[in-house]
Amino acid sequence: MNYMPDFNETSNNVRLFNTIIISLATAIVLFLASCSSTPAQMAAAPPPPSLPVLTVNETSQQTFVDYPASIQGVSDLEIRPQIAGTIDRVLVNEGQKVNKGQLLFQISQLPFRAQLNNAKAALSAAKAAVLNAQLEIDKLTPLVQAKVVSAFQLQTAKTTHQIALANVEQAKAAVNSAQINLNYTQIKAPISGNIGRLPKKQGSLVGPTDAEALTQLSDVHEVHVYFSLAETDFINFNTTYPGNSVADRIKHLPAVSLVLADQTIYPVQGKIDMIDGQFDKTTGAITLRASFANSKGLLRSGNTGKVRLGLTHNNAILVPQSATVEMQDKVFVFSVGKDNKVSKVAISIEGKSGTNYLIKDGLKAGQQIVLSGLDRIQDGQLIQPDKKNDKIAQLISQK
Secondary structure: OOOOOOHHHHHHHHHHHHHHHHHHHHHHHHHHHHHHHHHHHHHHOOOOOEEEEEEOOEEEEEEEEEEEEEEEEEEEEEEOOOOOEEEEEEOOOOOOEEOOOOEEEEEOOHHHHHHHHHHHHHHHHHHHHHHHHHHHHHHHHHHHHOOOOOHHHHHHHHHHHHHHHHHHHHHHHHHHHHHHHHHOOEEEOOOOEEEOOOOOOOOOEEOOOOOOOOEEEEEEEEEEEEEEEEHHHHHHHHHHOOOOOHHHHHHHOOOEEEEEOOOOEOOOOEEEEEEOOOOOOOOOEEEEEEEEEOOOOOOOOOOEEEEEEEEEEEEEEEEEHHHOEEEOOEEEEEEEOOOOEEEEEEEEEEEEEOOEEEEEEOOOOOOEEEOOOHHHOOOOOEOEEEOOOHHHHHHHHOO
16 A cells, blocks of 8 residues: 655645755855955955154263353452441442452541541650650659659659550551541452442442442452252262262363353353352252353353253163153153064153153163054054164164
């Protein structure tokens, strides 16, 4: 007896077969689609960016540090009268160059000449008294020897003579004092220099206790420039410059420059010749002095400026400022590894030379850093180093 499938069973088999065929076709289509899209996707991936790199090397570099400074002449003197009197003549002009011993002011001499004449008259009277006492001694001496008068009278005469001699010395001192006061009526320049303001004019009554001086006299053929170093700067200063003592260290200090108020450099270099013996308790700083020749008179007392100290850095690594990124008070560079992947490296800066940073820590000689295009890369990104301009970049970074 033959088996004959019914109509429902046949329909189910047909549907199952169609489902299998459709699934296989879909899988084949998806496989072919994935195979055909892979090359397209790979072709669309961008290549690593080509960026210029710089190989950092050690070099000797000099940096400069500026310190605010005040300028004074070698001598800045107040000219004051040593006697009270009226100014008869003012013999100089404000700002005038004067020489040592030159007459500046003439105070009225009339009262002082009268005092001198009185002192001389008193001296003459004292000398006459000495002669008179000596005559008395000469008269009494033979009388005492003849026992006509007592020895007491002779002794009294000798005492009177001694008193007369003392009066002569006192009168001489009065004459000298009057002569000194008379000389004080002529006020002369104690040094060569430049006259300051002249607040007192002819006819002014002046005296030693006046609050305001007659004028000021400044010797500025050489100027002293004072500046201060903080404690940490002074420690670095002692470490940088050789010497077993302060005096020895001063001898080895290099010349310094003076930056004027208009930011120009004074044409003559100076020399540090003094370091204060102690720190100022108020400011915590120590004062240094540099001396500058001033033969042309370009500098005057009261000028301000900045002393520029040069510091030599041996084995220094320079990095262009444009090759750094600053984030959260830290400075970074992008270092290029052997696999051409970049990594963000924090660096420590100890100084600045032009447009370059001097690196204290974070980089070593021979490392490569990305020179530009820092805004287009991220930490760990693959790049194509462009070394064509490496030598040029090194030359630029060393300027």
